Amino acid sequence: MALSEKPKPPRHIAIIMDGNGRWAKQRGLPRTAGHAAGAEAFRRIANYCRTLGVEYLTVYAFSTENWKRSADEVAGIMKLLRRYLEEALRDMEKNRVRFCFFGDLSKLSPDLQALCDRAQKQSEDYDVQVNFCLNYGGRDEIVQAARRFARDVADGNRQPEELTEELLSTYLYSADVPDPELIIRPSGEKRTSNFLLWQSAYSEYVFMNVLWPDFSSADLDAAIEEYHRRNRRFGGV
């Protein structure tokens, strides 16, 4: 289908990049090879989202629970992120993508934190936005937000009664980002796994059987078509 004939994509798509380990196992490769193929899939899909006109893409790159994996696997994922951000900083003016990071970055290595910081600062004037969830957990995000609001109350800058859904949203990592209309989870798993718990209240979930490293632009088209078949009522009739 020509680009002009495709249905308008959602403004914000979020993806749980799942299935890297199984993809590697099927090929007799180490899990880190699966993550490397997953990073390639991310490059492919991020470019395709840009072509389609998606304004925000949020990806689950490393969860608060992923530290439980072997030191080798964690180091492998961090190395891929480092390589990607170095490349992104080099190609910043060509790609014009705005980078944002959701999660507690203080637990990452200082060099990776510095790369995230540079990528965020140097891209803040661009429009198309990629949000990397790094050391991210949806529950942790809400706890951090509640703690910061409580701090503002203790400092006399806020009253407890002022707290509304809108105000709490401004304390989240996603402040200023519209909620995702579509959340895609490949690999056949049907769980939310602590991803965007607050922001997904009215998101459409599309679960797909393809493993993330194999995820293609045709799979993204299929997920968007499925999203358009859904009848979004937001609790109304």
Ligand code: FPP
């Ligand atoms: C889940 O698959 C995937 C992760 C925990 C890591 C995702 C990280 C990447 C795709 C690389 C990040 C780099 C860039 C540039 C985005 P899994 O390992 O749980 O797969 P499995 O369920 O098959 O074991």
